[in-house]
Every structure is written in C-alpha cells, then in structure tokens.
Amino acid sequence: MNEQNETANKKKQLMPKGCVCIFIIIALFGGIGWKMGVAQMLNTIMHTAHDLLLNTCFYLMAICVLTGALGKLFVEFGVVDLIEKFFRPMMRPLFRLPGVASLGAVLTFLSDNPAIITLAHDKHFSGYFKKFQYISLTNFGTAFGMGLIVIVFMLGNGYFVEPLLGFIGACIGCLVSTRLMQIFVLKAYPNYREENALESQQFEQQAEQSVRQEEKSVFLRTLNSLLDGGKSGVEVGMSIIPGVLIISTLVMILTFGPAADGSFTGKAYEGIAVLPELANKIDWLLQPLFGFTDPHQIAFPITALGAVGAALSLVPNFATQGWIDGNAIAVFTGIGMCWSGFLSTHTAMLDTIGYRELTSKAIISHTIGGLCAALTAHWLYLIFC
Template sequence: MKKIPSGIWCITSVVVLFGYLAAIMGLPNMLNTIMKTAHDLLLNTVFYLMSICVITGAIGRVFVEFGVVTLLERTLRPLMRPIFNLPGVTSLGAVMTFLSDNPAIISLANDKRFASYFKKYQFISLTNFGTAFGMGLLVMVFMASQGYYAAPCIGLIGACIGCVCSTRLMQRFVLKAYPQYAEENAVSDEDLAKEEAKEEGNQNEKTVFIRLLNAMLDGGRSGVDVGIAIIPGVLIISTFVMMFTFGAGAEGAYDGSAYQGVELLPWLANKIGFVFDWLFGFQDPHLVAFPITALGAVGAALSLIPGFIQHGWIDGNAIAVFTAIGMCWSGFLSTHTAMLDSLGYRDLTPKAILAHTCGGIVAAIAAHWMFTLFTLVAG
C-alpha cells in the first residue's frame, strides 16, 4: 500500500466522498447545497464572527492599554494557575468568549503584551480554553427562555470541568511533541520590548482620549484580520459537517437548498445509543443529534431544542448536558483549524481537536451526574 502514489489515495477519497453524497442527494442537488451552504455561512456566520472579533478586539486592546489585563493577572493568578495551569490574565479571554464566540480569544492572543504572560505550550492551549466558553451567554439565555433555570447553571459548571480537561490535555500533547515549549516564551523579549517602548512613547505623547481612540481602532483592525483568517476553516469544514449531520428538506426531498444532507452522523450515533444513555442520561435516541450538531455550530444545535420539547423528548438532565456540551464544543470543528492557523500552529490542529473532543464528553458526563445529584438532594 505504501507504493501506491498519494495522488491515487487523494482521487479515491474525493470520488468516494462526493460519490456517496451524490448517490443520495443527486449530483445537481449536492453541488447546489454545497455552494448555498457555504454562501450562507459566509454571509450569516463568518461576517457575524468577524463583527464579534472587531468588537472584542477593540475592547481587549482598551483593557490592555489601560492596565485591566495586568490587574486581572495579579488578582486571578492564584485561581487560574492551579486549575488551568494558565496565567490569571487568561480569565479575560473566558469572559470575552462567554459574551461572544470562540474567535474572541484570538483577538486577545494577537496582542503581544497579552501573549507575553504565556509560555508557548500555554499560549497554544488558549484555543481550547477559549472555545470551552464560546457563545456561553447565548446558550444560557436560550435555555432559560425555554423555562429551565437550575439545569443551565449545572451545565455551566460542567463546561468549566470540560475546559480544565481540554486545556490540560492539550498542554500535555504539546509538551510531548515539543518539550522545549515548556521554557520558551510565546513572545520574544525583543518583540515585547519594542512593543512596550512604542506604547510608552505613545502614552507620553498622546492624551487619554487619543490613546482610547487608537486602542479601539487598532484592536478592531486586528479583529478584521482574524475574521478573514477564519473564512477557509468555517466554509470548508462546517459545510461538510452539516451535510453529514442534517437531512433532506421539510418534505423529505432534496432540492439543493442550504443545510441539507445525508444524516450519516446521527445514523451512526443511533447505533450506539445505549452508550449515550449510560454516559449522558439521554432517554431518547433523537437527543444525540444535539451534541453531533454542536460540533459544527451550537446555534444550529439550539434550534433543535424546541422540537425536542414539543415531542416530549427532553428533560432537565438533557438541558444540563446540552448546556455543558454545547458551550464546551460550540462548533469547534468549524473554528479550531482557523484559530490555530491564525496563531501559527496549524500542525497541532489534530491534537487540539482530540483534546477538545475529550473535554466536551467530560463536560457532558459531569453535567449528567451533577444533575442526578442535584435531583436527589432537591427531591
């Protein structure tokens, strides 16, 4: 098999992949769905994420400019280091991703003064750390709007536990592959000195208003760069994840619309539904659609919940598990590649995905058993 040219494997894989999709959906429908899904993702997801990056980039740069980052580092260092093995300043990234989405952590990471607090192995694990809180506020508010209050809070704790697992596992993977990263700083002393000298000169020469204005505009400009960097990952990966997750149209037929697919992932998950019942406490096999969909987009996963409630498939335990795994994963398959690429560590993407997959599963299991304990105590 080693003698077979890699080009043959590539062609075979492409033929099998698109042949399978075309056989079920029809070739014209498959092509239309791919293009329309990618187009919709570009307009309604990528530009949305870019706007988040611009705003959070501006806020983060202001916090860095006026010493908020330093204050957080000093205040939260005793908490962050023993739990996540990260500097206290990382808590700012957790807050921003919780209020917005995963790429917000990259807007902060691109700031050299923020990055100067990290060793390289810690800096790389920021992708896993920030993703675990992505769109947290949206998930919590949505669950509360469905009439559940205690369960989402339990799910939030579960997401934090999953974050610890994902972050520390990623750090172990990085150190095993690159032991020297344990001592190397994420930013060289020379680059940091230049940045500080530049900022010190700007502070001496400019008023507070000008510093505020420049910080917002410079941070927003870095957000635009990040927004452009995530386009390939979102459009390519998320499109195919959704095509293997979603099914045909409302009438059970394919018409080439966006977000149609072959439902392969739910079909595979249903084959091992007993595992999800034991680990997550799911009482209905349809519920596995939520974590599978959350791999690609947590917003799409949330849209499943009203239907689950209408059919009577859902309970408080499912809401707790959905909150934990939805927040922890929050569409990481569609953003992890782009996020690590923008940080300059694309080759570590498989390790990051593996670590975060484990983190999401741990988050869901923790939420399930905490809700079980809560039910026993409350009952």
C-alpha cells in the same frame, strides 16, 4: 542525473497519496450525489454555503469586531492586568503553572488560540516556566480560545445561565488537559521537570506607558483601542469564514435530511442525515454522559474539533428545528470553548514553539479534556437547572 532520480522518486511517492485522496473524494461526494442526485447536491452545497456566509459568518464577524474592540480596550486601560492578578494565585495549585500563565488564559479568551503562542515567544514571559510547563501552554491556552465569542454568541441566542455552566465545564476540561499533557511530557522527558524553558530575564509587566502614549488624551486612547481592536476582530472574522463554509456545509449535509416530502430539491440545509443515524447507534452512551436528547446534536462537537466558529453556525438551525435545549447549550459551550478547533491549530502551535514530536500527546490530552468539559457542563446543568 541524481536530481532527476530524486524527482522521479518523489512523483512515485506522491502517486499513492494522490490516489487515496481522489478515492476519498469520489467515495464521499459520489455517495452523497448518488442519494441526492448530482445537480441537487451541488445546488444544496452552494445554497447552504451562501446562506451560512450571509446569516452566520457576518454575524460572527460582527461579534468578533465588538469583542475585539472590547478586548483591546481592556488591554489599554489595565483591565486585563487586573483580571490576571486576580487569577494568578490559582495557577500553581490548579494547573501547576506559574502565576503569569493566567495572562495567557485572559488573552486567548478575548481572542483566539494563537495568542498563547505569541505570548510564549516573549522571552520575559517564558523565563518563568520549566520546559514541561512551557509545552503544556498549548493545551492550557487552547481551552479558552474564542471563549468570549462563544459565550456572547450563546447569550445572543437567548441563553444566560447555560453558557456560564459551560464556561465552568471548559475550565475543568482545561485542568484535565493541561495536567495530562504535563504527565505525558514528564514521562517521555523526565529532565524537563528541572530544565528552564528559556534562559532569559524574568517577565515584567510593562506598567508604564511610553512618553508618547502618555501624551495622548483618554479620548484618543479609547478611540484608537476601539478601532484597532475592531480591525483585529475583522481579521478573526475573516479567518473563520473558510472553516464555516467548508466544514459546516459538509457537516450539515451529513446531518440534515431531505425536504418535508422526502425529496431533494437542492435548497439549503438538505442532506442525507448520516450523522444522526450513527449517533442513534451510540445513544446509550451519549444520553447518560452528555444528556444529548437528539442525535443531531453530535454534529456540534464533531465540528468544534476543526473550528468552533463553524460549530457555532449550527446552533441557529438546530434551534429552528427544535433540536437543542438548555443542556445542549451548556454542553456546546463547554466542549466548544475547550476544543475550539484544536485539531486545526495544535500541530502548528507546537511546531512554532519547537516541540512538534509531542503533537500526538497534546491531541490525546485535549481530546480527553474536551470530553471532561462536556461531562461537567451536563452534570452542572442537571444540578442547577
């Protein structure tokens, strides 16, 4: 009897949420369909998703495969360790983190946000951290997620100086985000300043390869690294497809307008241009802060909140339409790297390390950090370009 009552109560609790969900879907797609026409809206959605899959997702997957192979090769032959040792002296004075945290930055830069959590679960690694530092690793690592992919993508589109300025902006955004998160954590839990993250042995670099690994020739190690890294790149490329197809398709419908004659034909990349209209209303803020010269550019940071891979898919179409310039590329690189879809990963990442209650503080810190990254990239572009 009690079980039946509990089931009935759960159903009653779910009904309002279900009603809200249905209302939002009907309001969103009903409004789009009312303006475009239902048939044209459905055709545009399918054609846009299909074009994104063929011309953007597979291109991004190719980049992921190549960068994954390069990253694995760097790990195999000690390049990552060399880079980590170079950046280690900067960690404590800048980010208030132990020197080994630089390894997390390198690994997330070569792969994606969750790499920092995999590393944080290493007991030897976590032994260097106080609790407030350990928690801020989520913000620190996220700011470099998919960094190599973002930069290579921008380079592939013919921009060279701008992505480097954006990278510097992302570093500043990471600094702001990490420091803010530490302040929030210490304000809520002052005892975390002295408590160790985990009672464990000190982290030690595994400098020596196993006997079996040593027996392998340089050729086999190189071949295995390239193939294993490429395989991991395929997995990353596959994982970004849903975000690109779902988020980017919706954002593009809200960003682009009708055909040249003002009609809706159902072709790819048509829409109702709501986001540019909203951006025009705050142009007085966007232009001086970020240097956005076209209201359509606001779509990139909005998309980057959920998935930076989806945000990158906007760039080729923006370039075709003539909506972006060098400043936009610098800002896109900075805010894209720093945010790198943190809204879709922060909750899971903090839950994984056992500090779910601090999710809201992490999101606020990283939102501010991303805005600082964009602002820095914009002003660096004005100074150097």
